[in-house]
Amino acid sequence: MISPKDKATLLKFLPNDDVLTQCMHCGMCLATCPTYELTKLERSSPRGRIKLIKSIAEGKLELSNLFAEEMNFCLDCQACETACPAGVQYGKMVESARVIIEHSSVGSSKINKAIKKFLLNSIVAQHSRLKLLARFLYFYQNSGIQKVLIKVLSVFPTAKKLIEIESLTPKISKVFSSEGLKEKTFPENPAKYKIAFSTGCIMDVAFSDINFDTIEVLQKNQCEIITPKKQVCCGSLHAHNGEIEKAKELAKKNLDVFSEFEYDFLISNSAGCGAFMKEYVHLFADDPQYAQKAKMFSQRVKDISEFLANFGPNNQMHSLEETVTYHDACHLCHSQKITEEPRKLLQQIPGLNLIPLEESTWCCGSAGIYNVTRHDDAEKILERKMKNLKDTGADVVVAGNPGCIGQLKYGIKKYGLKMEVLHTISLVKKSMENNI
Ligand code: SF4
Numbered sequence: 001m002i003s004p005k006d007k008a009t010l011l012k013f014l015p016n017d018d019v020l021t022q023c024m025h026c027g028m029c030l031a032t033c034p035t036y037e038l039t040k041l042e043r044s045s046p047r048g049r050i051k052l053i054k055s056i057a058e059g060k061l062e063l064s065n066l067f068a069e070e071m072n073f074c075l076d077c078q079a080c081e082t083a084c085p086a087g088v089q090y091g092k093m094v095e096s097a098r099v100i101i102e103h104s105s106v107g108s109s110k111i112n113k114a115i116k117k118f119l120l121n122s123i124v125a126q127h128s129r130l131k132l133l134a135r136f137l138y139f140y141q142n143s144g145i146q147k148v149l150i151k152v153l154s155v156f157p158t159a160k161k162l163i164e165i166e167s168l169t170p171k172i173s174k175v176f177s178s179e180g181l182k183e184k185t186f187p188e189n190p191a192k193y194k195i196a197f198s199t200g201c202i203m204d205v206a207f208s209d210i211n212f213d214t215i216e217v218l219q220k221n222q223c224e225i226i227t228p229k230k231q232v233c234c235g236s237l238h239a240h241n242g243e244i245e246k247a248k249e250l251a252k253k254n255l256d257v258f259s260e261f262e263y264d265f266l267i268s269n270s271a272g273c274g275a276f277m278k279e280y281v282h283l284f285a286d287d288p289q290y291a292q293k294a295k296m297f298s299q300r301v302k303d304i305s306e307f308l309a310n311f312g313p314n315n316q317m318h319s320l321e322e323t324v325t326y327h328d329a330c331h332l333c334h335s336q337k338i339t340e341e342p343r344k345l346l347q348q349i350p351g352l353n354l355i356p357l358e359e360s361t362w363c364c365g366s367a368g369i370y371n372v373t374r375h376d377d378a379e380k381i382l383e384r385k386m387k388n389l390k391d392t393g394a395d396v397v398v399a400g401n402p403g404c405i406g407q408l409k410y411g412i413k414k415y416g417l418k419m420e421v422l423h424t425i426s427l428v429k430k431s432m433e434n435n436i
Pocket residue numbers: 032033034035036044045046049073074075076077078079080081090
């Protein structure tokens with residue numbers, strides 16, 4: 001049982017009344033919520049969750065396992081924010097509710113909370129340790145050990161879920177982008193823009209090819225690129241999983257590191273990271289030391305598709321005779337409201353047949369680490385995405401977020417679809433190279 005003093009401390013994490021009372025209970029968000037769609041229970045809907053959080057804040061409801069379950073069941077996909085006519089800041093509410101849950105005795109067991117905290121705060125947040133772990137994983141994936149282990153595990157029907165979760169581990173890159181990229185990269189022609197580039201944490205070790213593609217395309221678009229060696233994880237995974245203090249610590253470190261350089265825009269190719277770095281301005285709004293720095297930082301953050309669609313001279317793209325469909329990553333379409341720019345970019349590739357994906361803005365089930373921590377729920381959400389993808393008959397599905405890319409690759413293999421999964425920038429780079 002939580003003491004009244006601890007409870008009072010925890011409740012301070014909740015947003016103020018202005019945020020908590022915005023909801024007018026119209027229900028327009030319900031049809032867009034993947035978890036409500038699964039259960040049809042009011043408490044699994046955005047409106048229901050807001051009511052639960054408000055009741056906790058007003059002292060009308062005690063913290064309970066059921067409350068924790070509903071907050072963790074939520075994907076934090078923010079589709080409800082897009083649908084809401086009242087401008088409800090739902091993400092803020094659920095993320096602060098998760099801070100309370102992580103610091104209280106409700107929700108998952110102490111040991112599970114400790115493991116999650118260790119992985120987030122002592123591995124993901126410490127890039128040298130993340131790289132060390134990634135090197136072990138690279139060896140495991142490439143030495144044959146992985147194949148043998150999966151073969152052994154498949155003998156046991158009870159290990160099915162374990163094998164599925166294991167296969168969600170992204171393929172570790174041979175060369176990490178933080179090591180393969182110089183701190184400064186210059187274009188062949190005179191630079192039009194000075195760009196700061198965020199390499200990300202998981203992106204750096206498991207999707208470094210996308211980072212290399214991004215730099216190459218930027219370079220060809222007359223950009224001088226700064227990739228600060230001392231940058232750290234943006235903190236988004238921490239903020240979405242109840243570790244807001246660690247998220248702030250990481251954000252401050254990035255604000256200090258990037259402020260040492262002069263640049264026009266800060267480019268991210270990961271929807272989750274870009275969305276959170278745009279949030280730094282709100283995170284430090286009341287911090288006298290960091291408020292101004294965060295404002296200057298956030299206003300220059302751009303997703304790579306946002307930057308190229310608006311500033312990139314795309315006439316260097318060559319014909320690609322492929323049928324492509326586009327999946328909207330939640331943190332790109334719902335958090336950053338970027339839907340037109342990636343499509344605009346893809347439509348500029350000569351010969352490319354861009355076909356619509358039904359429910360393209362419906363979450364794929366990746367949602368940060370949700371596909372691991374809530375694997376069964378994520379599987380149900382993935383099934384819907386796979387059906388819609390299959391119906392397109394496309395050769396390639398494009399997305400702008402590493403989590404979605406990993407989840408879609410996993411789903412395509414599981415459902416036996418013949419479809420390549422690419423990041424938007426990788427397709428752009430492919431068309432730039434296709435100069436035949
Ligand atoms: S964030 Fe997504 S899953 Fe959570 S309540 Fe909103 S729509 Fe539903």
